[in-house]
Amino acid sequence: xxxxxxxxxxxxxxxxRYGTLGLMALVCLFLAISVxxxxxxxxxxxxLRQVAVVGIMACxxxxxxxxxxxxxxxxxxxxxxxxxxxxxxxxxxxxxxxxLVVLAVGAACGWANGLFCARLRIVPxxxxxxxxxxxxxxxxxxxxGGSQIPGGLGPxxxxxxxxxxxFLGPVPVAAxxxxxxxxxxxxxxSKTALGQHMYAAxxxxxxxxxxxxxxxxxxxxxxxxxxxxxxxxGLLMAARMGLGQVRIGEPYLMxxxxxxxxxxxxxxxxxxxxxxxxxxxxxxxxMFNGLTLLHTPYWGFYxxxxxxxxxxxxxxxxRSR
Amino acid sequence: xxxxxSTEQRVLAMHNISKDFPGVRALDHVDFSLHGGEIHALVGExxxxxxxxxxxxxGIYACDEGCIELDGREVHVRSTRQMQDLGVACIYQELxxxxxxxxxxxxxxxxxxxxxxxxxxxxxxxxxxxxxxGTLGVSLDLRVPVRxxxxxxxxxxxxxxxxxxxxxxxxxxxxxAMLTRAEIGYLFGLLERLKEQGVxxxxxxxxxxxxxxxxxxxxxxxxxxxxxxxxxxETNPDQVISLMVGRQLDDMFPKTDLEIGPQLLAVGGMGDxxxxxxxxxxxxxxxxxxxxxxxxxxxxxxxxxxxxDRPLAAGKMLVRGEPTTxxxxxxxxxxxxxxxxxxxxxxGLVLSFTVRENMTLAGLGRWVSAxxxxxxxxxxxxxxxxxxxxxxxxxxxxxVQELSGGNQQKVVIAKAMLSQAQVYVFDEPTxxxxxxxxxxxxxxxxxxxxxxxxxxxxxxxxxxxxxxxDRVMVMFRGxxxxxxxxxxxxxxxxxxxxxxxxxxxxDVS
Numbered sequence: 090x091x092x093x094x095x096x097x098x099x100x101x102x103x104x105x106r107y108g109t110l111g112l113m114a115l116v117c118l119f120l121a122i123s124v125x126x127x128x129x130x131x132x133x134x135x136x137l138r139q140v141a142v143v144g145i146m147a148c149x150x151x152x153x154x155x156x157x158x159x160x161x162x163x164x165x166x167x168x169x170x171x172x173x174x175x176x177x178x179x180x181x182x183x184x185x186x187x188x189l190v191v192l193a194v195g196a197a198c199g200w201a202n203g204l205f206c207a208r209l210r211i212v213p214x215x216x217x218x219x220x221x222x223x224x225x226x227x228x229x230x231x232x233x234g235g236s237q238i239p240g241g242l243g244p245x246x247x248x249x250x251x252x253x254x255x256f257l258g259p260v261p262v263a264a265x266x267x268x269x270x271x272x273x274x275x276x277x278x279s280k281t282a283l284g285q286h287m288y289a290a291x292x293x294x295x296x297x298x299x300x301x302x303x304x305x306x307x308x309x310x311x312x313x314x315x316x317x318x319x320x321x322x323g324l325l326m327a328a329r330m331g332l333g334q335v336r337i338g339e340p341y342l343m344x345x346x347x348x349x350x351x352x353x354x355x356x357x358x359x360x361x362x363x364x365x366x367x368x369x370x371x372x373x374x375x376m377f378n379g380l381t382l383l384h385t386p387y388w389g390f391y392x393x394x395x396x397x398x399x400x401x402x403x404x405x406x407x408r409s410r
Numbered sequence: 411x412x413x414x415x416s417t418e419q420r421v422l423a424m425h426n427i428s429k430d431f432p433g434v435r436a437l438d439h440v441d442f443s444l445h446g447g448e449i450h451a452l453v454g455e456x457x458x459x460x461x462x463x464x465x466x467x468x469g470i471y472a473c474d475e476g477c478i479e480l481d482g483r484e485v486h487v488r489s490t491r492q493m494q495d496l497g498v499a500c501i502y503q504e505l506x507x508x509x510x511x512x513x514x515x516x517x518x519x520x521x522x523x524x525x526x527x528x529x530x531x532x533x534x535x536x537x538x539x540x541x542x543x544g545t546l547g548v549s550l551d552l553r554v555p556v557r558x559x560x561x562x563x564x565x566x567x568x569x570x571x572x573x574x575x576x577x578x579x580x581x582x583x584x585x586x587a588m589l590t591r592a593e594i595g596y597l598f599g600l601l602e603r604l605k606e607q608g609v610x611x612x613x614x615x616x617x618x619x620x621x622x623x624x625x626x627x628x629x630x631x632x633x634x635x636x637x638x639x640x641x642x643x644e645t646n647p648d649q650v651i652s653l654m655v656g657r658q659l660d661d662m663f664p665k666t667d668l669e670i671g672p673q674l675l676a677v678g679g680m681g682d683x684x685x686x687x688x689x690x691x692x693x694x695x696x697x698x699x700x701x702x703x704x705x706x707x708x709x710x711x712x713x714x715x716x717x718x719d720r721p722l723a724a725g726k727m728l729v730r731g732e733p734t735t736x737x738x739x740x741x742x743x744x745x746x747x748x749x750x751x752x753x754x755x756x757x758g759l760v761l762s763f764t765v766r767e768n769m770t771l772a773g774l775g776r777w778v779s780a781x782x783x784x785x786x787x788x789x790x791x792x793x794x795x796x797x798x799x800x801x802x803x804x805x806x807x808x809x810v811q812e813l814s815g816g817n818q819q820k821v822v823i824a825k826a827m828l829s830q831a832q833v834y835v836f837d838e839p840t841x842x843x844x845x846x847x848x849x850x851x852x853x854x855x856x857x858x859x860x861x862x863x864x865x866x867x868x869x870x871x872x873x874x875x876x877x878x879x880d881r882v883m884v885m886f887r888g889x890x891x892x893x894x895x896x897x898x899x900x901x902x903x904x905x906x907x908x909x910x911x912x913x914x915x916x917d918v919s
Contacts, residue, residue: 105428122672197732276529280530280532281524281527281528281529282522282524282528282530283528285515285519285522285530286520287509288508288511289519289520292508292509292510292511293508293509295504295506297508297519297520298490302519302520325837359510360510367587
């Protein structure tokens with residue numbers, strides 16, 4: 090009886106750890122067979138390039154979720170970043186200064202989320218939803234009511250073009266940026282005491298606090314990280330599109346959520362982590378790419394997006410039981 | 411009684427500590443002191459203020475009045491972290507571990523060795539953890555997530571974490587409640603060693619035999635006051651117990667003789683195909699059936715089967731003469747069989763719910779009309795239950811998480827009573843509760859019997875089995891090996907059957 094249980098647990102464990110990766114491999118195999126264009130290196134790199142925005146946003150969200158919170162405002166904050174950076178660049182603000190200011194605004198949004206959800210202990214779904222909506226205001230303020238900032242990103246912006254559209258050899262720069270961000274985020278979350286404390290606060294707040302961890306502070310920081318990375322993903326978006334557009338980030342929120350929850354089913358045991366999040370984001374990218382290659386009508390994407398979010402959350406929920 | 415030998419240094423003095431909660435004075439001008447190299451037991455009923463005193467000491471609560479001196483210097487307590495740094499370590503009843511963190515990560519939680527840039531020095535952490543567990547004489551796989559460990563092992567992880575900071579004051583809040591005898595022996599050895607190193611140990615317990623085995627001094631609390639601090643050598647368990655309860659204990663096991671009524675539940679040939687085999691017995695109104703067995707004998711599984719938690723593989727059940735099957739606790743409750751589980755925190759209660767919500771959860775249908783809860787009636791019923799069971803709470807709307815263990819237990823029982831159960835399956839009802847609460851639970855059982863209910867009592871405490879049951883059965887390796895009227899047996903016989911499955915004439919061990 091006991092050994093039986095162990096065997097079952099062993100097999101279950103294997104499926105739980107590598108199931109998502111296995112599924113991804115199956116999807117790739119299916120696409121490679123049914124649509125040969127899928128495995129062209131140029132297509133695969135294009136997938137990576139498209140994934141970059143969601144990937145960076147999802148890294149931020151990973152922090153919020155790991156520390157026991159949630160952040161619905163990431164898409165909205167990203168949209169604000171596209172608008173704000175365009176507004177600054179059109180006004181001839183030096184590009185580096187513009188980037189830093191926008192990241193700081195992202196941090197401020199995260200700080201506000203932390204104030205609501207970590208300090209005042211408002212339920213994160215509600216607190217960050219408030220930020221998500223509030224942040225739409227300044228976007229329209231900056232565009233003067235239009236849907237875009239007139240004039241794109243202003244005069245020629247070599248740095249923005251490089252980040253958004255550039256290639257190093259065959260590799261898109263945006264993908265490299267995502268990998269770099271992910272590497273740093275991974276180190277902070279899994280190798281530093283701060284990251285450990287975030288997981289602890291998210292795992293059992295009371296236990297963490299009896300160990301002298303200021304769970305409010307680490308959750309607050311997690312929201313700030315989430316805000317900064319959301320702003321970063323918005324910058325990349327603006328660079329790729331060459332303009333700032335109101336409310337552009339909202340579909341990305343769903344993809345980021347799916348990536349984080351899918352990611353928490355990858356290899357490590359049932360908690361969100363950066364590597365998993367990136368895998369999740371890439372998985373989502375591959376699926377969307379496949380849908381495109383299979384000539385799925387546009388409404389299919391919406392349906393698919395909803396199903397993926399549901400499946401991802403269900404899978405990860407199953408794991409945490 | 412307050413004169414320590416001069417060789418001992420007073421490491422802690424709490425003067426005149428008071429603490430109020432809404433409607434309750436939890437601590438009332440309490441004085442308490444602790445010396446280095448001393449084991450000082452703190453005893454008292456649930457709700458007497460022991461835990462509150464500890465929480466004031468460890469900085470979780472700020473006291474409203476009074477002051478704390480450590481090593482003769484007054485301390486203004488601001489945070490738990492500050493007290494930790496000043497050498498106060500505490501092992502709480504709930505083991506605060508992060509389940510998915512491994513052993514070493516949990517030991518170093520909040521105190522990770524860090525290098526440049528705040529990076530955790532993992533190899534150093536695992537090395538240190540290894541060394542620390544070595545000094546405790548514990549061998550544990552450092553990389554196993556703690557959720558895979560047993561309770562005793564988890565406690566060792568907590569102790570290792572506490573000792574990391576080289577405490578001068580070591581507080582243990584009922585550390586043995588969930589430990590096996592061997593683990594307790596091990597823990598006591600460890601405490602003796604710490605004592606020799608000059609650590610002052612504050613030991614909270616409700617088990618008299620432990621207090622008299624290990625402590626040097628004992629302080630009794632009752633109703634938020636320090637009733638007495640005594641040298642253990644100069645007192646005895648009876649004196650301490652009557653100080654705790656404030657009354658004499660002649661009626662510790664109330665047992666009224668009742669007419670045995672009709673059969674309420676009968677099981678025949680019941681088994682789960684693995685750990686329980688071919689069990690048959692019946693319970694009648696007004697009767698307490700005791701089931702005794704050592705850990706692993708199948709008693710826990712049997713309790714689960716009776717309450718619908720575990721499927722039957724064989725056998726049949728009759729409730730008031732009608733055959734029935736349970737596929738879930740819900741079905742069992744519908745048929746009037748309620749389990750009062752051992753682990754009330756996990757199974758018995760929704761901790762984030764209020765006393766009222768928990769009490770009426772199972773029988774809520776009774777107060778619903780047209781889909782709406784008749785809340786006035788629900789509240790009135792809850793108030794009655796709180797009063798009848800003497801639940802110590804400041805109101806029906808207090809969250810049960812904030813109640814002490816014995817009071818949570820009462821809420822579980824109230825819940826079962828409100829669902830109109832007729833057979834009550836108690837699984838270790840007095841484990842981890844103090845003497846006073848124990849008596850209350852026995853009284854409650856006797857009241858249930860008077861109301862025409864039948865009780866099945868799973869217990870590993872022989873005195874309890876022998877005093878309050880009418881019939882007793884012993885399980886051994888999944889089978890009933892003894893079934894007798896309680897009057898016709900004794901502790902030796904029960905123990906013999908529980909350990910060996912048969913009576914042995916030659917063996918005297």
